[in-house]
Amino acid sequence: MTKATYRLLQPIVLLHIIIAAGIAGYMIIEKMSLQEAIYITTVFITTVGYADHVLSDAGKIFTVVLLVFSWGTFAFVIARITQFVINGEIHQYFKNRRLMKEVNRLNNHVIVCGYGRNGQQASNILRAHGVPFLVIEKDVQLMQKAEAETPELLHLEGDSTDDDVLRLAGVEKAKALITTLPLDAQNVFIVLSARSLNPTLKIISRASEASSVAKLKKAGANNVIMPDFIGGTHMATLVSKPDVVEFIDFLSGEEGNSIHMEAVGWELLPPEVRNKSLHTIMNWRKTGVNCIGIKDGEGKFIINPPEDTIITERMKIMVLGTRKQIEEMNGNLG
Secondary structure, three states: HHHHHHHHHHHHHHHHHHHHHHHHHHHHOOOHHHHHHHHHHHHHHHOOOOOOOOOOOHHHHHHHHHHHHHHHHHHHHHHHHHHHHHHHHHHHHHHHHHHHHHHHHOOOOOEEEOOHHHHHHHHHHHOOOOOOOEEEEEEHHHHHHHHHHHHOOOOOEOOOOOOOHHHOOOOOOOEEEEEEEHHHHHHHHHHHHHHHOOOOOOOEEEEOOOHHHHHHHHHHEEEEOOOHHHHHHHHHHHOOOOHHHHHHHHHHHHHHHHHHEEEEHHHHHHHHHHHHHHEEEEOOOOOOOOEEEEEOOOOOOOOOOOOOEEEOOOOEEEEEHHHHHHHHHHHHHO
16 A cells, blocks of 8 residues: 555544444443434534434443544544645555556566656657556656656656565566666665566666676576666767668667567477478468568577578577567467
8 A cells, every 4th residue: 555545545544433433332331223323413413403302421432432532533634635745645646556556467568767867768669669557757757747747657756676576567477677777786686586586577678887897687687777878889880881770770679660579489380381391381371571580599699590490499580570460470370
């Protein structure tokens, strides 16, 4: 239960306790039935001023105490609700409830830890390619600005290094996690936590120092990215092979949302084409996608592999096609 939820429910729970105490008190002291006790408690607490029951001395004393506590509780309830309205906390409370409903519906999604420059870029690409994702960021002002610019952005305000926050983001149901925090130590902590919560999760981490790469992989990261290193390499390659790099940027960027690359593992292939040649597989219910490479069982890539290459267990086929072609292929694969 969040702090805001607790503060909103506290006076309501207290009021119900007063009502329950009144009903129990009249049943014990005045020997009333449940129906009579509910009636007389309602009459006195709401100060209607009318009751057709003659109370004993003990009942009168109990009524005075009940009225004092009920008045205090009513004042507390009104003050708390007024505070929530003035501070906008009721709006935030229902907003958080809607958010948690959306989060609970997520499955096979991506969690982006940190919404700095790298986190924002990752989010933009995921959104452009229609991949469901959730952002975790503890900077409230940053997320308020992001929410104003992108109202549909699904996010949680919290610390990504907290296991409870990762669970709240659905890390057990997620397919991947991207951590982009500026401190390598924080990224290592997130990778360790996420890997322990979901052993099959694909984890991609940012690293600022080269010495942190081995630590992050040892902690459980599948891939470690050094943005500064990649940026320098990218700029240099733009000089030597500008057209090739621009084409790759087009495929992977927001403008290339109509072009998709997909990896199809051996285990996803229908039984009738497993352990068959690449030619047989690519012509099975052909949709127009092209094979641009394969990843063998040892993790090595082969570009433009021969058509007679046999696709066996642990191998993957890299295909390129339009969004429609990839969707048709995925439909054929089920």
